[in-house]
Amino acid sequence: MTLYDLRNLPYGVFSTGDGVRRIGVRLGDGVLDLSRAEQEDLILAGGALRQPTLNVLMALGRPQWGAVRARIAELAPTLPAVPLGEVELHLPFEVADYTDFYSSEHHATQVGRILRPERPGLQPNWKHLPIGYHGRSATVVVSGTPVERPAGQLGPGVFGPTRRLDVEAEVGFVVGVPGRRIGPADFAEHVFGVVLVNDWSARDIQAFEYQPLGPFLGKSFATSVSPWVVPLEALSGALVPAPPQDPVPAEYLRPPGDGLDLSLTVEWNGTVVSSPPFAQMYWTPAQQLAHLTVNGASVRTGDLYASGTVSGPNRAQAGSFLELTWNGAEPVELGDGSVRGFLEDGDTVTISATAPGPDGEPLGLGSVTGTVCR
Numbered sequence: 079m080t081l082y083d084l085r086n087l088p089y090g091v092f093s094t095g096d097g098v099r100r101i102g103v104r105l106g107d108g109v110l111d112l113s114r115a116e117q118e119d120l121i122l123a124g125g126a127l128r129q130p131t132l133n134v135l136m137a138l139g140r141p142q143w144g145a146v147r148a149r150i151a152e153l154a155p156t157l158p159a160v161p162l163g164e165v166e167l168h169l170p171f172e173v174a175d176y177t178d179f180y181s182s183e184h185h186a187t188q189v190g191r192i193l194r195p196e197r198p199g200l201q202p203n204w205k206h207l208p209i210g211y212h213g214r215s216a217t218v219v220v221s222g223t224p225v226e227r228p229a230g231q232l233g234p235g236v237f238g239p240t241r242r243l244d245v246e247a248e249v250g251f252v253v254g255v256p257g258r259r260i261g262p263a264d265f266a267e268h269v270f271g272v273v274l275v276n277d278w279s280a281r282d283i284q285a286f287e288y289q290p291l292g293p294f295l296g297k298s299f300a301t302s303v304s305p306w307v308v309p310l311e312a313l314s315g316a317l318v319p320a321p322p323q324d325p326v327p328a329e330y331l332r333p334p335g336d337g338l339d340l341s342l343t344v345e346w347n348g349t350v351v352s353s354p355p356f357a358q359m360y361w362t363p364a365q366q367l368a369h370l371t372v373n374g375a376s377v378r379t380g381d382l383y384a385s386g387t388v389s390g391p392n393r394a395q396a397g398s399f400l401e402l403t404w405n406g407a408e409p410v411e412l413g414d415g416s417v418r419g420f421l422e423d424g425d426t427v428t429i430s431a432t433a434p435g436p437d438g439e440p441l442g443l444g445s446v447t448g449t450v451c452r
């Protein structure tokens with residue numbers, strides 16, 4: 079049993095020396111070339127595997143996703159694997175729209191206390207709907223892409239590089255089948271799979287700009303995603319009931335759908351600084367999709383919606399450094415003895431996750447990493 083055995087089979091896009099982007103599936107520490115397998119008629123997917131992104135495959139729909147996955151599992155032992163160390167991994171899908179939610183009660187409460195100490199942590203609407211904002215798909219980048227420190231207005235009359243660069247550990251859901259007014263029960267017909275997301279955030283730019291319309295330049299400069307999209311089907315063993323919701327949500331948000339028992343880990347320059355628990359998220363991914371589309375707005379193949387920062391109630395479960403260091407007031411010490419409030423140039427943050435597989439043994443969701451540069 080390994081994190082990337084036949085129970086998992088996440089999809090990605092890779093290239094080798096020739097630079098041509100091909101669809102592959104991860105097995106152990108290797109990549110199986112699905113583009114070649116389809117070319118040789120070993121898998122029939124109507125050309126969906128001979129593409130430079132996963133979008134055509136993602137649009138096929140759940141019955142086809144299942145059939146392709148079953149065929150890959152059958153063939154896998156016979157396909158040649160390219161060692162992971164010999165491939166370059168690319169953004170696995172063309173990102174259509176990008177939406178970010180705010181669905182961790184612990185995160186929302188803690189950030190509220192930090193940014194708005196004069197008010198209650200949770201806003202009065204928070205338990206009535208999954209709050210979110212529309213982000214910038216053009217700056218969604220694959221894990222490993224350097225993240226340039228953004229500059230902006232840090233306050234009245236102060237322009238310069240952000241002094242409060244932060245991360246947000248999140249889980250992203252990738253839409254395959256387009257739709258509108260998608261009820262929570264239809265979540266698995268539309269969502270193809272899951273990635274890890276780091277919603278890099280410049281807290282000083284954000285704090286000055288966000289009222290009354292919400293996050294804008296403080297978050298739009300970069301959003302990193304993991305290179306492997308784990309199919310929903312691989313996560314059947316991770317489904318758990320979401321925490322109880324009080325008050326009872328509006329009818330279009332019922333029944334809530336499942337939570338997911340994903341265990342995240344955040345490393346700062348190689349030191350594990352927190353372990354955010356996704357199972358405690360208040361709003362489920364099915365409710366987020368229902369809310370996103372209830373007004374008649376459509377989602378398209380390649381839409382990415384992120385859960386919002388995943389934080390638990392304890393400091394060691396914080397999904398952002400804003401919370402971990404209480405806005406820099408309580409810095410953390412890293413393994414090399416250095417002390418940090420927010421990110422410095424050259425710092426690397428890696429978010430990884432595991433989930434229980436169908437047999438209870440863990441599966442890997444890979445990782446998303448990025449290094450801050452000037």
Ligand SMILES: O=C(O)/C=C/C(=O)CC(=O)CC(=O)O
Pocket residue numbers: 178179180181182185186189190193246248277279288293385386387
């Ligand atoms: O409470 C606020 O004003 C801001 C909160 C965030 O920055 C979080 C955000 O991007 C949504 C999330 O990731 O939960």
Ligand SMILES: [Ca+2]
Pocket residue numbers: 178179246248277386387
């Ligand atoms: Ca976020």
Ligand SMILES: [Mg+2]
Pocket residue numbers: 213276277278279297298299300301
């Ligand atoms: Mg972002």
